[in-house]
Amino acid sequence: MKQSQLFTKTKKTISEQEPSINAQLLERAGFVSKLMSGVYSYLPLGLRVLTKIENIVRQEMNKLAGQEILMSGLQPKENWLQTQRWDKVDILFKLKGAGDRDLALGPTHEEIITPLVGQYIQSYKDLPQYVYQIQTKFRNEARAKSGLLRGREFRMKDLYSFHTNEKDLDEYYDKVITTYLRIFERCGLGELTYLTFASGGIFSKYSHEFQTVTQYGEDIVHVCLKCKIAINKEIIADQSSCPVCGNQDLKEEKAIEVGNIFKLMQRFSDAFSLAFTDKEGKQQPVVMGCYGLGTSRLMGSIVEILHDEKGIIWPKEVAPFHVHLISLAREEAEIEKAEQLYLDLQRVGIEVLYDDRAGVQAGQKFADSDLIGIPLRIVISAKTLAQNSVEVKERAKSTAELIEIDKLVEFINRD
Amino acid sequence: MKQSQLFTKTKKTISEQEPSINAQLLERAGFVSKLMSGVYSYLPLGLRVLTKIENIVRQEMNKLAGQEILMSGLQPKENWLQTQRWDKVDILFKLKGAGDRDLALGPTHEEIITPLVGQYIQSYKDLPQYVYQIQTKFRNEARAKSGLLRGREFRMKDLYSFHTNEKDLDEYYDKVITTYLRIFERCGLGELTYLTFASGGIFSKYSHEFQTVTQYGEDIVHVCLKCKIAINKEIIADQSSCPVCGNQDLKEEKAIEVGNIFKLMQRFSDAFSLAFTDKEGKQQPVVMGCYGLGTSRLMGSIVEILHDEKGIIWPKEVAPFHVHLISLAREEAEIEKAEQLYLDLQRVGIEVLYDDRAGVQAGQKFADSDLIGIPLRIVISAKTLAQNSVEVKERAKSTAELIEIDKLVEFINRD
Numbered sequence: 001m002k003q004s005q006l007f008t009k010t011k012k013t014i015s016e017q018e019p020s021i022n023a024q025l026l027e028r029a030g031f032v033s034k035l036m037s038g039v040y041s042y043l044p045l046g047l048r049v050l051t052k053i054e055n056i057v058r059q060e061m062n063k064l065a066g067q068e069i070l071m072s073g074l075q076p077k078e079n080w081l082q083t084q085r086w087d088k089v090d091i092l093f094k095l096k097g098a099g100d101r102d103l104a105l106g107p108t109h110e111e112i113i114t115p116l117v118g119q120y121i122q123s124y125k126d127l128p129q130y131v132y133q134i135q136t137k138f139r140n141e142a143r144a145k146s147g148l149l150r151g152r153e154f155r156m157k158d159l160y161s162f163h164t165n166e167k168d169l170d171e172y173y174d175k176v177i178t179t180y181l182r183i184f185e186r187c188g189l190g191e192l193t194y195l196t197f198a199s200g201g202i203f204s205k206y207s208h209e210f211q212t213v214t215q216y217g218e219d220i221v222h223v224c225l226k227c228k229i230a231i232n233k234e235i236i237a238d239q240s241s242c243p244v245c246g247n248q249d250l251k252e253e254k255a256i257e258v259g260n261i262f263k264l265m266q267r268f269s270d271a272f273s274l275a276f277t278d279k280e281g282k283q284q285p286v287v288m289g290c291y292g293l294g295t296s297r298l299m300g301s302i303v304e305i306l307h308d309e310k311g312i313i314w315p316k317e318v319a320p321f322h323v324h325l326i327s328l329a330r331e332e333a334e335i336e337k338a339e340q341l342y343l344d345l346q347r348v349g350i351e352v353l354y355d356d357r358a359g360v361q362a363g364q365k366f367a368d369s370d371l372i373g374i375p376l377r378i379v380i381s382a383k384t385l386a387q388n389s390v391e392v393k394e395r396a397k398s399t400a401e402l403i404e405i406d407k408l409v410e411f412i413n414r415d
Numbered sequence: 416m417k418q419s420q421l422f423t424k425t426k427k428t429i430s431e432q433e434p435s436i437n438a439q440l441l442e443r444a445g446f447v448s449k450l451m452s453g454v455y456s457y458l459p460l461g462l463r464v465l466t467k468i469e470n471i472v473r474q475e476m477n478k479l480a481g482q483e484i485l486m487s488g489l490q491p492k493e494n495w496l497q498t499q500r501w502d503k504v505d506i507l508f509k510l511k512g513a514g515d516r517d518l519a520l521g522p523t524h525e526e527i528i529t530p531l532v533g534q535y536i537q538s539y540k541d542l543p544q545y546v547y548q549i550q551t552k553f554r555n556e557a558r559a560k561s562g563l564l565r566g567r568e569f570r571m572k573d574l575y576s577f578h579t580n581e582k583d584l585d586e587y588y589d590k591v592i593t594t595y596l597r598i599f600e601r602c603g604l605g606e607l608t609y610l611t612f613a614s615g616g617i618f619s620k621y622s623h624e625f626q627t628v629t630q631y632g633e634d635i636v637h638v639c640l641k642c643k644i645a646i647n648k649e650i651i652a653d654q655s656s657c658p659v660c661g662n663q664d665l666k667e668e669k670a671i672e673v674g675n676i677f678k679l680m681q682r683f684s685d686a687f688s689l690a691f692t693d694k695e696g697k698q699q700p701v702v703m704g705c706y707g708l709g710t711s712r713l714m715g716s717i718v719e720i721l722h723d724e725k726g727i728i729w730p731k732e733v734a735p736f737h738v739h740l741i742s743l744a745r746e747e748a749e750i751e752k753a754e755q756l757y758l759d760l761q762r763v764g765i766e767v768l769y770d771d772r773a774g775v776q777a778g779q780k781f782a783d784s785d786l787i788g789i790p791l792r793i794v795i796s797a798k799t800l801a802q803n804s805v806e807v808k809e810r811a812k813s814t815a816e817l818i819e820i821d822k823l824v825e826f827i828n829r830d
């Protein structure tokens with residue numbers, strides 16, 4: 001993409017009412033625009049990142065045999081009455097539809113997926129099933145001042161699993177844990193993200209969260225560095241040692257919750273009479289699990305953690321482009337070479353943001369590039385062209401090197 | 416995908432309260448599930464079709480230099496007051512957010528895109544711009560009994576263009592018309608879809624719709640068969656001859672509106688003071704166009720038109736799979752050959768729904784296949800294997816032929 005055509009521009013400052021780092025950087029760099037607290041538009045650069053995150057999640061869900069569907073935001077009150085949650089969930093947006101019908105905007109979809117899947121499950125032969133969606137969710141938060149971390153409207157992946165028995169659920173649940181850790185690894189947060197034991201509510205001993213350690217976190221966890229797991233502070237009174245190894249030397253850290261998973265057991269099957277006929281011909285309740293991962297929240301978390309004073313530092317797999325090609329060319333012949341390089345890189349499948357803007361100073365181009373945070377910066381100028389080269393610098397490093405243009409593709413693809 | 420694992424099953428009948436053909440067939444075949452009037456869940460087969468339609472639209476928008484973004488469903492009342500539409504748009508869903516704030520659920524996004532793009536437009540050098548999204552829209556329809564044709568929640572592509580002058584808008588608008596006709600062609604409705612002159616409101620002589628002729632249509636148009644254009648009945652009193660060739664011999668037809676485009680001119684620029692500095696340094700209003708295309712409505716329209724008494728007949732580019740491989744194998748060795756063929760076809764990039772269900776009669780498999788409507792049916796059985804062949808039948812044709820397994824890929828890719 002040519003930067004001269006991109007409709008967004010970087011901003012020097014944005015409103016000081018926006019204290020969170022992720023919102024500041026994402027809005028200044030032109031990834032998102034705030035419409036109101038907790039509600040954002042995703043602009044071209046931002047939608048590219050969000051789509052890459054969602055495609056990683058989609059790939060990993062498909063590997064788990066997940067079948068993708070798309071449910072609605074609008075949900076009938078009756079379904080929420082059936083689980084006795086209409087009056088209990090305080091962040092539920094409520095509205096009236098035609099014919100004075102009471103509706104909610106879905107913050108989660110247990111009330112919809114359970115009867116939906118129930119249409120197709122009769123016998124034990126129809127189980128297990130794994131169904132997920134990547135979709136827009138709504139939560140009427142009292143306060144929403146953390147940018148993409150706490151949205152009133154946000155993007156989320158929710159997977160639901162349906163089993164004949166608890167053992168089958170347990171096995172799948174463990175596979176999902178492994179998959180989640182791989183997703184956070186691929187999104188650049190692997191080393192800082194811990195499987196975290198949290199309150200299980202009334203159905204299980206624990207639920208599990210995935211908490212990413214950062215000084216900017218809103219949650220507090222106690223980390224066991226031996227086992228690489230954590231315990232949410234909310235249950236530390238009941239569980240003050242590592243539930244895996246018994247280690248009592250835990251480290252208190254601030255963290256952001258980037259995912260959470262629950263064994264729902266029969267909570268929703270009971271409410272909607274979701275049952276199957278077993279091998280003996282008896283009716284049995286379906287056992288369920290649910291697995292949430294906020295994709296826009298993950299995008300915000302990446303920025304909250306991976307940045308420096310100049311801007312964002314995107315991990316490779318989720319960066320809006322692989323390469324930021326910056327032209328400082330002035331003469332016609334130099335400009336032609338820059339254009340050619342832009343086309344050549346794209347031809348071999350390298351995604352390029354090409355800063356072809358005329359009349360913008362080098363210093364401004366470099367500052368914009370650092371703010372936007374594409375992993376590899378490539379500068380082409382009269383000086384580098386005199387050596388048939390370009391200057392290459394990783395966003396995360398301070399040193400640059402000259403690379404011959406003929407060897408550039410090989411260099412970019414070296415890992 | 417193995418059909419034995421697909422969580423949906425076909426249904427013999429659905430509620431008679433659902434009179435529309437598209438909803439009947441899509442729900443019976445397992446593409447969608449109705450949650451309430453005008454609100455549907457897209458199940459695995461249905462989401463595959465919707466995604467294919469949306470990817471066609473995305474490709475074509477990108478060719479028009481459109482930059483993709485994603486705006487929110489939640490919209491603040493203030494924006495609708497600024498265009499004086501808060502009390503005028505009767506299908507607007509209204510709700511209260513935290514702090515008693517009045518919100519709408521977006522049925523369209525002029526109120527959001529205009530100030531959003533305004534953040535980045537200062538000079539004539541920043542224009543033109545073309546920005547689109549593919550997103551979920553909400554309309555509080557009094558009645559919604561046409562399946563995917565009239566949704567309370569539905570999927571839509573909306574493109575907005577921003578220009579320095581009317582001539583530039585006119586040129587882009589004409590390009591969009593060509594693009595829209597290509598989209599409907601690719602979705603299998605090319606021959607039946609007409610550029611249609613409709614009421615322009617107070618800003619232009621005409622707006623334009625794209626109307627697909629079918630006996631099941633809700634609109635009435637008058638078609639000029641010479642020019643391949645139509646006139647919406649709503650303006651036939653003002654315009655009773657073909658506006659292109661003057662032909663008065665027009666044919667009245669029922670039709671479904673599958674797209675509509677407007678020259679908005681300064682209607683929204685004025686409301687939000689969206690202006691640019693021209694070459695002489697003077698402030699000028701930005702001239703706008705908007706271009707809608709309901710992707711879920713298009714999916715419903717395709718079914719409404721392309722079906723027979725047995726089920727849906729998907730056009731190739733939007734079919735959930737390219738091939739429906741039906742195994743009637745019973746012996747172990749035959750089953751292995753069917754599995755191998757399933758893997759081989761996928762390996763060369765052919766999308767296969769593989770009916771591997773054990774214990775389901777051939778008649779039921781054929782009926783399901785006709786209902787689901789994948790373009791090519793391939794039957795593998797002891798009988799066909801005796802000739803090292805499979806039986807191939809196009810969904811739209813009544814005759815089948817034997818094709819040697821070695822030549823099958825070539826046959827499938829023949830066009």
